[in-house]
Amino acid sequence: MNINPRKRKETHRGKDKYYQSKEWKRLRGDIKKRDKGICQGCLKSSGVVHIAGKYATVDHIIPRKTKMLSLAKQPEWMEEYDFFMLKQRIFESGYDIPENLMLVCKQYHDKKSAKEKIK
Numbered sequence: 001m002n003i004n005p006r007k008r009k010e011t012h013r014g015k016d017k018y019y020q021s022k023e024w025k026r027l028r029g030d031i032k033k034r035d036k037g038i039c040q041g042c043l044k045s046s047g048v049v050h051i052a053g054k055y056a057t058v059d060h061i062i063p064r065k066t067k068m069l070s071l072a073k074q075p076e077w078m079e080e081y082d083f084f085m086l087k088q089r090i091f092e093s094g095y096d097i098p099e100n101l102m103l104v105c106k107q108y109h110d111k112k113s114a115k116e117k118i119k
């Protein structure tokens with residue numbers, strides 16, 4: 001195995017402190033419970049049902065496009081928007097809300113992240 005510690009830091013999450021916060025950890029716990037430990041990535045992309053396992057990650061369905069935390073978190077005004085408006089906003093900014101998060105296994109996440117980098 002070729003593990004380069006410098007390379008590991010260059011993920012899309014980088015040194016973002018948000019991913020160390022209690023808030024994110026709580027949200028992540030909620031998603032794990034909701035998805036019952038099953039990898040949603042493999043389920044949705046290829047119909048394979050398997051337990052996401054020890055190195056499971058909670059991933060954004062639409063990648064978060066903003067570095068600004070205040071924009072990534074669930075906005076207060078959200079309830080005022082209807083479903084299509086909400087969908088549009090998620091699509092544009094990749095919010096950190098349960099609707100835009102899913103539990104995935106490490107392999108799925110690594111594959112997806114690699115694809116996102118190429119684009």
Ligand SMILES: [Zn+2]
Nearest residue numbers: 039042105108
């Ligand atoms: Zn998987």
